[in-house]
Amino acid sequence: MTIPTTMSAMLLTGHGGPEKLIYRDDVPVPRPAAGEVLIEVSACGMNNTDIKVREAAYAVDFDPNSGEEETTAAASIASADGETTLSFPRIQGADTVGRIVAVGEGVPESRAGERVLVDFSLYHGRDANGRPCMDLWNVDYIGHGRDGGYADYVTVPTENAHAVKTDIPDAALATFGCSTQTAEHMIARVRVEAGRRVLVTGAGGGVGSAAVQLVRARGAHPIAVTSRSKEATLIEFGAEACIAREDFTDETGRFDGERFTAEIARAAGGRCRIDAVIDQVGGAMFHPLLRSLKPDGHYITAGTIAGYTPRINLHTVYMAFLNIHGSSQGQPEDFARIVRYIEEGAITPALGGVWRLSQLHAAQEAFKTKAHIGNLVVVPDRKWDEIGAPRHD
């Protein structure tokens, strides 16, 4: 196959509004370095981080008990020592699906031709056996610290390109990736086992809809907190019960935590019996979620779509012997389990819609409404006629 020298790509040219995303058709096709593969992209899943990084909207390290006015978030992702690997122009896009068309030095030629799903996490660490793993001081990902899949071609480390044996079409396959790995890592960290009862918030979103399925795949019982319009789909994905979040917010926007906790208890079959909360919402839901846990229960978060800085009553934490965890992205073994689940049909894609890559601005507008279930995906314009999914022309 002849690989062109230039390609189409969506370039992020700086922090700011959508105007910082510029579509070009004269971007050099990258060459795979040693240990890397070159992938011809056929679809790429979208994530909140694309928008947050563009807007520099990650939280600064604000102390909610300082008595000071909350600082407006104004940061991009940085490693634990405060350094960022982001530079401009950057091609974003974490969740690439495509075909390997060339390999770098040290990668077997036989990989060429494989259809792959990309694990977005960059593994700068080594575990006790010398295998790649996440360096918790230096968490980074494809589409941030190096170019991602909003392009016709992308290079990735060979270990990040996973061959997946499935009939799932490319656009639907691209719904797995960042959100699914993030969900699986949280579930693994709080050791969800068969029979456990797990509450999942933001359940209609990418992470949440994956978490509901992944909790079920372990033989545990997910309860979904979601929008009423998404309940039926989440029951299909395996939710034991759904709680409609709109029912607990009054016309002034106040969230009724007492009633919310009572409803969780009812859904869990009586007194609060939740073993673990997988939370991507935070905000006013946070404290009622803690109160819904069993003694020695686990709360875990990898995101807070409703607010970073809820306050906490430590009495609740110590009297109930609670365990509170933070998490971000995931490890290679989490991704390997996801590939196995996909191949076994234990999890199914939640594809909310597909856009041409050149229409990413419109796709992001739709993404921000959160009306969809699961993930939205973009497809390189030159592949547009090949996809068989719900499309937005």
Ligand SMILES: NC(=O)c1ccc[n+]([C@@H]2O[C@H](COP(=O)([O-])OP(=O)(O)OC[C@H]3O[C@@H](n4cnc5c(N)ncnc54)[C@H](OP(=O)(O)O)[C@@H]3O)[C@@H](O)[C@H]2O)c1
């Ligand atoms: N640290 C990491 O590695 C990592 C990885 C992925 C995502 N994240 C973060 O985790 C969060 C969720 O990610 P995602 O990919 O699942 O996002 P998403 O696909 O946009 O879904 C978020 C869901 O949260 C619910 N929601 C939205 N606004 C809400 C509000 N004000 N109050 C309560 N619920 C609300 C909605 O679901 P319902 O309608 O069902 O309630 C929405 O679909 C984001 O903040 C994202 O940045 C972090």
